[in-house]
């Protein structure tokens with residue numbers, strides 16, 4: 001993508017990026033893809049986020065919960081005759097499809113992003129550009145984190161809190177269950193930059209009912225390099 005196309009697609013937001021900006025590399029990757037969604041490997045060991053997120057939780061969350069969403073998503077996609085469409089294509093039009101697609105497709109893609117947004121504690125910080133955008137949109141990094149924390153705490157039952165880019169605007173939003181801000185049914189849409197899973201399966205073994213402690217601990221394992229690259233659209237968006 002050249003710079004002009006990049007900027008144009010950036011300001012068009014999520015839909016624009018995916019509608020306009022697929023490079024030939026992405027198209028080639030799609031061509032080779034057989035249409036089946038695969039549980040991704042974690043980019044670190046199950047115990048790599050200790051003591052903030054414990055190994056047992058990570059193992060169950062990835063090898064049981066995420067694996068189940070992936071398997072059920074594949075079955076639902078097949079059932080609905082959608083094989084060959086990407087997860088982004090399917091989920092951005094999810095209002096047309098059965099609930100099994102929404103729940104399991106959301107579970108498949110949300111966790112795929114979540115694992116990549118986490119990393120062993122490194123002390124890395126947001127890029128200058130991202131920090132500047134956070135200050136412009138929320139007043140300060142502290143005010144942003146407070147807003148994100150409050151959003152994550154406020155999710156009733158199961159769901160997610162997100163930092164999303166909507167054009168050049170950053171927003172903190174929440175979604176119920178396995179919904180995503182990329183879904184057409186989302187109350188507030190945007191391109192996900194950062195997210196936290198606040199389903200009890202994400203923290204109950206270590207934190208029991210203390211969701212706020214889990215949210216505080218989460219900040220120690222945020223991969224700010226990943227989030228900053230995502231903000232700058234310097235990485236290949238997920239296609240499958």
Ligand code: MN3
Pocket residue numbers: 061065111197199201202
């Ligand atoms: Mn989960």
